[in-house]
Amino acid sequence: MKLYRPATLLCLALTLFSVACAGSPSTPAPVTTGGEQPAARPANAGPKKITVGIRGTAQVLSGKLNIGNSGLGVADMEVVVNAGLSLRDDQDQLHAALAQEVPTVENGLWKVNADGTMTTTWKVRPGAQWHDGTPVTSDDLLFTLKVVNDRELPVFRVPAYDSIDSWEAPDPQTITVKWKQPFINADALFSNNGQNSMAMPLPKHILEKPFNEDKAAFLQLPYWSVEFVGTGAFKVKEYVPDTHLIVTANDKYVLGRPKIDEIEAKFIPDANTIIANILGGQVDMTMDPRSLNADQALQIKDTWTTGGVAFSRSSAVLMYPQFLNPTPIAMTDVRFRRALMHAINRQEMNDAAPVQIGIAHTWVGPDWVEFKYTDPISAKYPFDLQRAAQLMQEVGYTKGSDGFYRDATGNRLSVEIRAPRTDINLKSSYAVQSYWQQAGIGSEVAEVPPQRTNDREYRSTFPGVELIRPNAAVDGFTSIKSDNIPTPASNWAGGNRQRYADPQLDAIIDRYLTTIPQGPRMEALKDAVRLTSDQLIYMGVIFDAPIRLIANRVKNVPAGIGWQSHEWDVVS
Helix, strand or coil: CCCCCCHHHHHHHCCCCCCCCCCCCCCCCCCCCCCCCCCCCCCCCCCCEEEEEEECCCCCCCHHHCHHHCCCCHHHHHHHHCCCCEEECCCCCEEECCECCCCCCCCCCEEECCCCCEEEEEEECCCCECCCCCECCHHHHHHHHHHHCCCCCHHHCCHHHHHEEEEEEEECCEEEEEECCCCCCHHHECEECHHHCECCCCCHHHHHHHHHHCHHHHHHCHHHCCCCCCCCCEEEEEEECCCEEEEEECCCCCCCCCCCCEEEEEEECCHHHHHHHHHCCCCCEECCCCCCCHHHHHHHHCCCCCEEEEECCCEEEEEEECCCCCCCHHHHCHHHHHHHHHCCCHHHHHHHCCCCCCECCCCCCCCCCCHHHHHHHCCCCCCCHHHHHHHHHHHCCEECCCCCEECCCCCECCEEEEEECCHHHHHHHHHHHHHHHHCCCCEEEEEECHHHCCCHHHHHCCCCEEEECCCCCCCHHHHCCHHHCCCHHHCCCCCCCCCCCCHHHHHHHHHHHHCCCHHHHHHHHHHHHHHHHHCCCCEEEEEECCEEEEECCEECCCCCCCCCHHHCEECC
8 A cells, every 4th residue: 555645647647638748756654553552661650741842822723824824833733733734744645644545546546537536535543532431423524624615714725626517425434526627635625734725624513513613713613623523643732822732642542642741831932941941951842833943943952952953844934915005006017026036145145044044936846856846937036226216117116215115106115024023033024134235126024923823804804915935835736716705705714825817837737736747737837837937926035944943852853734643752
């Protein structure tokens, strides 16, 4: 049985495509299978515990309710307390969790028809339970699909749901989903992927009654935080927002009882306090890779003799320009956006970074396998103040006596950079602001206060640009669809952060999501990179190296996400 995603096998099965795929990905590390238990410890041995640090507070334990992935620790804690039918590892491969197998053509659970329609089937693993002991069944999955497809709760929806034709549950352990057309991530339905998750399983026995009685209050239920009941390796014991979260081992976890008995997550407001806790031995590791930046981590690397620094796949620091009613209105003019880019010395920013990865011409990192396809065709905007000035003049701006640009009515130009409070976001924002001001472009940085992190209206209506470091996901661009724009009509739900609408990009996204063979799919990705970089739908800054500090006593923790937290261990 192969646990990784079957791109190569699907190419052979799809008769409607004739282009062959590239080689299949390398086999991921094995995982514990259901029912296995760790070796018994001596009777006099105490419980195994670790303490992790998170900068700020994970306000919810659902990635879907964590707007823009801004709440630190949410994605990492969610994967610890909640398992989907499959789990995605830090190399982007799927492993069976609540399901017996990940659907593949090879095992017969992913069937592709000559007309492009598909069927995917999941069989729930025997013994799968919610934390309260209730069995996980296909009824939970049917209820989940009902919730996420409800137009009154658009926060759960993703464009992929439009590809689903129907679903059925022939028995309590089986669910079958029929697809109208090919969809490359069909095997990831009911899988954990943070804000990009497609229909993480929901407990029908807990949520069906409040869902039916009051949808308006559904997203404010304490279930999403202090009363969370999931299926993961650990379950919530104590949750005090702004202070700490304690989770304990789930003895009935379907992949086997965790080796660690208890994890305490401390919510710590600032980086210096996290560092002091690490050096003092009160914190064993940082949970969210954004809790500290690489500069801070490297500063204590030699001092912290009882631990080390782990780096995961690079992530781009991006500015999202506002396309719907922006201030200034010139933001919708690509010449203005190009002027803004030419005015930033990104090479200097990269050279000053503690870990130099490169300029972010797109969201695709230089250490990603797709980079070789996308880098040669991406538009690039080198530091060039003369070109920036020429473009600003074309748009209609002229410099006043104070050296700053003004519009035709004499009003001084100002571009707001809105940024959530993480070190890489703020450091990059203030650097960009400095370069713009040196070029005569007025700018101000607006830090997103923690209490507004998940305020969907506030996060959608930034006037100029929003600067964030999103997750490292090659298909992140697929959220920029015209029907995914946050508006009052959608209750501000939707992943199209730029609020950009373009039928041409919509068509490219549809082609990417429905093209299973890797060769043609890479062509769709290249078209997306070509269009988005030319039109500056993403305004890339630099690449960042996500880091995790891990004490030597903690074992089996990858630099990326905690998908296999049941395998984490500690040694004395």
